[in-house]
Amino acid sequence: MTQQTNLIERIEGHTAILTMSNPPANTWTAQSLQALKAKVLELNANSEIYALVLTGEGEKFFSAGADLKLFADGDKGNAATMAKHFGEAFEALSAFRGVSIAAINGYAMGGGLEVALACDIRIAETQAQMALPEATVGLLPCAGGTQNLTALVGEGWAKRMILCGERIDAAKAEKIGLVEEVVEQGQSLSAAIALAAKVAKQSPSSVAVCKTLIQAGRTMPRSHALPLERELFIGLFDTEDQGEGVNAFLEKRSPQWKNR
Numbered sequence: 001m002t003q004q005t006n007l008i009e010r011i012e013g014h015t016a017i018l019t020m021s022n023p024p025a026n027t028w029t030a031q032s033l034q035a036l037k038a039k040v041l042e043l044n045a046n047s048e049i050y051a052l053v054l055t056g057e058g059e060k061f062f063s064a065g066a067d068l069k070l071f072a073d074g075d076k077g078n079a080a081t082m083a084k085h086f087g088e089a090f091e092a093l094s095a096f097r098g099v100s101i102a103a104i105n106g107y108a109m110g111g112g113l114e115v116a117l118a119c120d121i122r123i124a125e126t127q128a129q130m131a132l133p134e135a136t137v138g139l140l141p142c143a144g145g146t147q148n149l150t151a152l153v154g155e156g157w158a159k160r161m162i163l164c165g166e167r168i169d170a171a172k173a174e175k176i177g178l179v180e181e182v183v184e185q186g187q188s189l190s191a192a193i194a195l196a197a198k199v200a201k202q203s204p205s206s207v208a209v210c211k212t213l214i215q216a217g218r219t220m221p222r223s224h225a226l227p228l229e230r231e232l233f234i235g236l237f238d239t240e241d242q243g244e245g246v247n248a249f250l251e252k253r254s255p256q257w258k259n260r
């Protein structure tokens, strides 16, 4: 186990488990955002890592978002620095070539929910509460929240949460499609690790291009996305994993992925 600034890392098989650790509320600072970006880029370059699980230390908070003390003096330069670090860190997370899973073990507020929205999949514990309450404190969700929440749950619920400051519990989050699974208190990390183990059974080469295609669909017209899908399918035949996957099936054995 290694500890970077406010980020604890543990590797389990092909999964990296990152724990946000900035007591009392696992808030984001410029330092912790830079640490997340550096760690994600490092994991992205590690061909042995297929999945990343993100959770919060302690029982109460996944993350309460930006450390509000940083915005108390109205310093615009500092606001620009924080916005840049939020953008860079969460975009690096979105671009991670494997599967990222947020294990939401408590409050996920503001930038704390936005980091979960930058992940591919979210698993929440029953007691978790989620909100984008930035407007409540005169701010706005600048870490992808207005775009990613809307893409996930649609404009209606995004507006209820962002414009009306509505905080939702895990059951409601699952109902509106904000989280994909709800588990008992204390079970989100083990559920996320179990899901990550399923990812390791998939070809990492296939996972990376499928993720690219799904994300491209957010901005690319269908007339471009469908040809790209066919092009990347053909491109998979340049990888060792393609031959290994098909031949392992035909030979009735488990594939040994190479991630290339």
Ligand SMILES: C/C=C/C(=O)SCCNC(=O)CCNC(=O)[C@H](O)C(C)(C)COP(=O)(O)OP(=O)(O)OC[C@H]1O[C@@H](n2cnc3c(N)ncnc32)[C@H](O)[C@@H]1OP(=O)(O)O
Binding pocket: 024, 025, 027, 064, 065, 066, 067, 068, 069, 086, 107, 109, 110, 111, 112, 133, 134, 137, 139, 140, 141, 142, 143
């Ligand atoms: C681009 C991104 C922008 C943003 O992310 S802006 C920030 C958005 N986040 C929020 O607005 C959440 C603020 N926090 C809260 O509303 C509450 O917390 C909760 C509802 C999540 C929990 O309430 P309760 O159970 O009463 O706990 P507590 O006493 O408020 O929090 C425990 C300690 O944690 C500190 N804390 C919580 N959130 C933040 C924060 N975002 N920035 C700085 N400190 C925070 C508190 O002050 C307190 O500390 P002490 O024990 O020393 O009084």
